[in-house]
Amino acid sequence: MAKCRICGGAVDEFFDFGRQPVSDSFVTPETAGSEFYFRLAAGVCTNCTMVQLLEEVPREQMFHEDYPYRSSGSSVMHRHFEAFAHRLLETDLAGDDPFIVEIGSNDGTMLKTVQKAGVRHLGVDPSAQVGDFARADGVRVRTAFFEDATAREIAASDGPADVIFSANTTSHIPYMDSIFRGVDALLASDGVLVLEDRYLGSIMEQNAFDQIYDEHFYLFSVSSVRAMAQTFGFELVDVEPLTVHGGSMRYTIARPGKRSPSTTMTELLARERAQGLASPQTYQRFAAGVRRSCGELMDLLKDLRAQGRTVVGYGATAKSATVINYCGIGPELVPFICDSTEAKQGRLTPGSHIPVRPPAAFSEPYPDYALLFAWNHVEEIMAKEQGFRDAGGKWILYVPEVHVV
Known part of the structure; x- marks a missing residue:
């Protein structure tokens, strides 16, 4: 084991x-x-x-020069990070000469607001390409993986950080011991480490099995993050449920005794116990749900093909790799996927080799059905693609179950 x-x-x-x-x-x-x-x-x-x-993918295979994800690609996420940056500027970054470090800063969506406010900041990201996007907006970026040695070098050159922030990144990193040693070296005595990530409770409730893929080495819960913080000499002091990415959680971690734990954290720990997030039966039910959903999705796609209906994919997301490759979806069922990320266009999806085409291809002409892989942005996408619905098009979703809307 x-x-x-x-x-x-x-x-x-x-x-x-x-x-x-x-x-x-x-x-x-x-x-x-x-x-x-x-x-x-x-x-x-x-x-x-x-x-x-249970198996770690070498980080250089995942996060590299050509890493295609851009956090600014979604207007919802752009507003989300901008709002949180303003909150930090009014609270933990409101002191004398504050300093914030973001782990996995991507294209600088969050730090741009901090930079415009004149606050000292530093993004740390291993992809030079996405870092260049941030630098073009005046954001200060260090191209590197955040770990113990990197954090010590930052502390020596910039001093302690009042806030260390990471959104949808920390769960990607197997070597949490090095991360927390780095946090210990860099974080001010009364500073906070703030993590945002997909929430295990929501994943289990929604049968969102595609949230399990190579980049998501961990799936965080309040209980497991509290235990993780304690293991490495810190204390979880607050949590905040978020709606982004189909259900996320913001965790605030501090040095022991520096801040009082919130009542929200106590309430969510009780909810997790009631949900059975520590129970083997919960994961057995989840596994059965995965097999059921994949079977139903494949049956639907094959039936539509037999009827002569056209189906294209929408959103060549990282998490779609799990669905496509586990279910065995290929170009014969979904001839192409539309995606707005230029770095993906003209390429093929990993493993299944389905062509990725630009958004304009979606309406040339509209298909009968669109398989929505970017289901966590469903409201934003459906509002954007009202023309598809007006033309009689229907969306296929597989979270929390396979259904057509």
Whole structure:
């Protein structure tokens, strides 16, 4: 049995998605078949309850020069990060010469607001390409992986950070021991580490199995993050449920005794116990739901093909790799996927080799059905694509279950 990467406890495997490619390895037609593959299996620690992958993908395979994700690509996420930046400017960054470090700053969507306010800041991201987007907006970026050594160098050159922030990044990093040693070296004595990530409770409730892919090494819950913080000498003091990405959580971590734990945290810990997030039966039900959804999705796509209906994909997301490759969806069922990310256009999806085309292809002409892989942005996308609905088009979704709208 595998050992937990956080506490060393035993990890109970609950689902194996089989051989999967790196989720963001969109290949050219000439390089198709060159993808890196690994076994995508998830388990839950019987001690600290941290849900985690059982096989680690080398970080250089996932986060590299051509990493295609841009956090500014969604107007919802842009507003989300801008609003949180303003809140920080009014609270933890309102003191004398404050300093904030963002782990996984991507294209600087959050830090741009901080930069405009004249606050000292630094983004840390391993992709030079996305870092250049941030630099073009005046954001200060260091191209590197955040870890113990990096944090110590930042502390030596810039001094302690009042806030260390990370959104949808920390769960990507298996080596949390090095991360927290870095936080310990860099964080001011009364500073806070703020993490945002997909929430395990929402994933289980929604049967959102595509949130399990190579980049999401951990799936956080309040209980497991509290245990993780304690393991590395810190204390979880507050949590805040968020609606983004289909259900996320914001965790505030501080040095022990520096801040009083919130009542919200106590309430959510009780809710997780009632939900059974530490129970093997919960994960057995989840596994059964995954198999059911994939079977129903494949039946629907095959039926539509037999009827002569056209189906295209919408949103060549990283998480779509799990659905496409586990279910076995290929170009014969979904001939192409539309996506607004220029770096993905003209390429093929990893493993399944479905062509990715620009958004204009969606209406040339409209298909009968659109399989929505970017379901976590469903409201934003459906509002944007009202013309598709007006033309009689229908959306296929598979979270929380396979359904057509």
